[in-house]
Amino acid sequence: MRYPLNREPIPLPPRYKRFVLLMGASKGGTGKSTLAVNLGVTASLGGLKTIIFDTDVDGDTGQESCMRWAKNRSPGDLVVRRASLARIGEAIRWAEQNGFDLIIIDTAGRDMAGMKHALDLADFMLTPSQPSPLDLQATAPIRRLWSVSQTPASIALTQVIRETLPRTRYYVDRYAEQGAVLPAFVGRRVQYLDAMEQGLGVSEYLPGDVGDKEMRRLLAAIFAEVQKRQVA
Ligand SMILES: Nc1ncnc2c1ncn2[C@@H]1O[C@H](COP(=O)(O)OP(=O)(O)OP(=O)(O)O)[C@@H](O)[C@H]1O
Numbered sequence: 014m015r016y017p018l019n020r021e022p023i024p025l026p027p028r029y030k031r032f033v034l035l036m037g038a039s040k041g042g043t044g045k046s047t048l049a050v051n052l053g054v055t056a057s058l059g060g061l062k063t064i065i066f067d068t069d070v071d072g073d074t075g076q077e078s079c080m081r082w083a084k085n086r087s088p089g090d091l092v093v094r095r096a097s098l099a100r101i102g103e104a105i106r107w108a109e110q111n112g113f114d115l116i117i118i119d120t121a122g123r124d125m126a127g128m129k130h131a132l133d134l135a136d137f138m139l140t141p142s143q144p145s146p147l148d149l150q151a152t153a154p155i156r157r158l159w160s161v162s163q164t165p166a167s168i169a170l171t172q173v174i175r176e177t178l179p180r181t182r183y184y185v186d187r188y189a190e191q192g193a194v195l196p197a198f199v200g201r202r203v204q205y206l207d208a209m210e211q212g213l214g215v216s217e218y219l220p221g222d223v224g225d226k227e228m229r230r231l232l233a234a235i236f237a238e239v240q241k242r243q244v245a
Pocket residue numbers: 040041042043044045046047048069076078120121122123171172173199200201202203205206
């Protein structure tokens with residue numbers, strides 16, 4: 014049975030007029046773009062006026078993952094635009110002036126140049142990372158960047174394989190030893206690949222299914238984390 018789209022309102026955390034979510038990592042291929050578009054869709058369904066800035070657009074190496082995804086999409090509420098990470102402040106101001114509630118910035122893998130500037134302008138930085146020793150080790154540079162900014166940031170475990178829950182717990186502990194890790198995981202699921210191909214988010218592709226719930230939980234975990242840090 015196919016469920017209707019879940020449009021249950023998703024509020025911004027208290028005291029935020031708009032929220033800038035920066036997707037970044039010191040390693041490529043961790044799932045930044047997948048999460049950028051899926052969180053964007055889920056937030057948009059939840060009533061947040063959302064824009065995704067794709068900054069992975071430089072020269073021959075630019076993946077333009079969000080831009081390519083948007084081309085397969087029918088026009089709707091969610092807006093996707095190219096932007097330069099070096100001039101992301103201007104893009105954020107434009108989005109503010111145009112009434113966007115949630116501004117998601119997708120960045121290139123290993124793109125550390127300019128990331129500090131973007132981190133300082135963001136409300137939160139999300140670093141997807143897999144439960145694996147190499148991925149854990151590869152977060153060291155991004156954690157060093159976090160340590161020189163006031164902006165809260167966390168790891169979100171992604172591409173988690175369901176059969177290996179004890180392993181996942183093990184990696185949550187290993188990541189937590191080194192810094193913040195959100196209590197919301199994203200599974201490795203075919204629906205993320207198939208939704209992407211159709212220019213959809215999982216919340217549209219399989220409403221009410223596990224991916225949809227994961228995206229809602231991840232947004233809630235991000236917003237809860239910024240509130241926790243405000244209090245601390
Ligand atoms: N939750 C998931 N389940 C299954 N596959 C996933 C998931 N997340 C990402 N992938 C796959 O992993 C690969 C990398 O994902 P993605 O392009 O989103 O990462 P990225 O961090 O944006 O990469 P880049 O650094 O190149 O920009 C892609 O093939 C994507 O389809």
